[in-house]
Amino acid sequence: MRESRGWSQAAAAEEMRRHSESALPDAQNLERRWKAWELGENKPGAHYAPIIAATLGTATASLFPPENKPATVDLIASSGMDTLEIVSRINISDINSATLDALRITVERLCSEYASSDPNSLIVEGRQWLRRLVELQDRRLTLSQRRETLELAGWLALLVGCLEYDTGRRQAAEATRQAALRLGAESETPGVLGWAHEMKAWFALTNGDYRGVIAAAEAGRGASGNHSVGVQLIAQEAKAYARMGRHREMEQALDIGRKQLDSLPYPDNIQNHFVVDPSKYDFYAMDCYRHVGDNDRARELSEEVIRAGTDFDNRERWPMRIAEARITLGVAAAREGDLDEALIHGRRALSGPRQSLPSLAMVSRDLGQVLADRYANEQEAAAYLEQIRSLARPS
Missing domain, CATH: 1.25.40 (Serine Threonine Protein Phosphatase 5, Tetratricopeptide repeat)
Incomplete structure (x- = not known):
């Protein structure tokens, strides 16, 4: 990353001063530290790591990942129930905290299989669970149970909509996205609302509607609160700006997204499609720099x-x-x-x-x-x- 900018180690070390709010050591000391970091002789501490990442234009956890990344858990085993038992409990109206935990873990598993599973098979399974969650709304549920099952249905609708769009079913994907938006509103879930707007931005980007991308991203940021989807919404804006030839706005959006990502805790499950992990920031920036x-x-x-x-x-x-x-x-x-x-x-x-x-x-x-x-x-x-x-x- 340093070499692609044409910087020597001394120049890179000096560039750090632009990204530090406090005074840094003298030039020789800073250059010596930089060389040690590049050689792997030591790892930057909590003070220097974000400064170096900002200097190189990437997210801190992407450049310096946690030593023990949270492992993706075995989501089926951790529920203590298999699919048959969960469905049986739903069918006999036994909706208790254990059943809700199992449903939550099932939705997490499905969202974590997005990148690697056959999309058509995952659409079928996602729709089956979505139907079960929607049918639960006709049962006697507490307010908290109703809200949680609506939220889980919202996440599944988002997943199914993404898979439909991946496989070229554009009209179905838009209908499913709108269903997710309604479920997010009913359950008052900022993350679901934000991702429904993100899908609209994604659809607009792939169709060349760059002003539509920016409008959807702005609406999504307004609805998503502090959810990590805000980073992806900003990234979609940056991609749109790159394609509109607005280089300055692209760079500004990437910088805002990087800072927002740095402010978030490292995610527990980076396989979940609806979690923005630090390494994804480089993916966003890659698209922008390729296009310009x-x-x-x-x-x-x-x-x-x-x-x-x-x-x-x-x-x-x-x-x-x-x-x-x-x-x-x-x-x-x-x-x-x-x-x-x-x-x-x-x-x-x-x-x-x-x-x-x-x-x-x-x-x-x-x-x-x-x-x-x-x-x-x-x-x-x-x-x-x-x-x-x-x-x-x-x-």
Whole structure:
């Protein structure tokens, strides 16, 4: 990140002063500390870590993750009930705290499977549980039970709507999003309301309605309170500004989002689709810098997205983020004259089993534009352009 800005270690250390509210040590001392941090000889403490992250334009927990990241728990086992038992309890009107805990954990599990499960299977399961939660509203529930079951239904509606949009079912996704918005209002849940607006911003972004993105993001921030979705809403604004050619507003939005993310506690379950984890900030920034033509920063961030999204056994935790990172690597290579490398990255991005078709089509257009502009007479480039165009066609 330092090198992509063209900074020496001394220059980077000096740049820290712009992001510190208190006086820092003299230049030699600060440079010595920076070198030690880069060599891994020591880890910055609580005072210096956010200053370094701000200097490099990223979130603190993305650059310096907690030593013991909260593990994603076995959500089924932790409920103490299997699906059959939960359904049986619902059917016999036995709605107590244990049943609600099991329902909550089931919804958490489903939301945590968003990135890795087959979307069509997850839609079916999500709809089944959504129907059960909605049917509960005809039963005798306490006010707190009714509110909680409506909230859980809201999260499931958001999940199903995202999956519908990923698979190209745009009209169904919008109807489900509106249902989630109503459930969020009925349950008075800021997070559900915020994510329903975030989905509207996402839909607008992939359709090229950039002013619609900004309007939806502003509405979402007003409804979501302190929920982490506020960071993603700001990120959608930054993406829209990048595509509108408003570079200054893009940078401002990224900086606001980074600061807001730094103010939030590290999430308990980073696999939950509706939790904004620190590593996702680099994913947002990567998209912006790719679109405005900052190849060095876009490439560096894409490599970090791939690293953070890949487990020790090379399993991809966030395959859709990684696909967009590969497109970014392809764009950078194509801009620098390496068509072969660009096509390798581009084809890998389109070959993944878990895809968000509208998002993948949107980012692929960045690569397609470079190929059309610079390699129009190359047969392999033309074949890839046709592959990109096929993403937007109904299957």
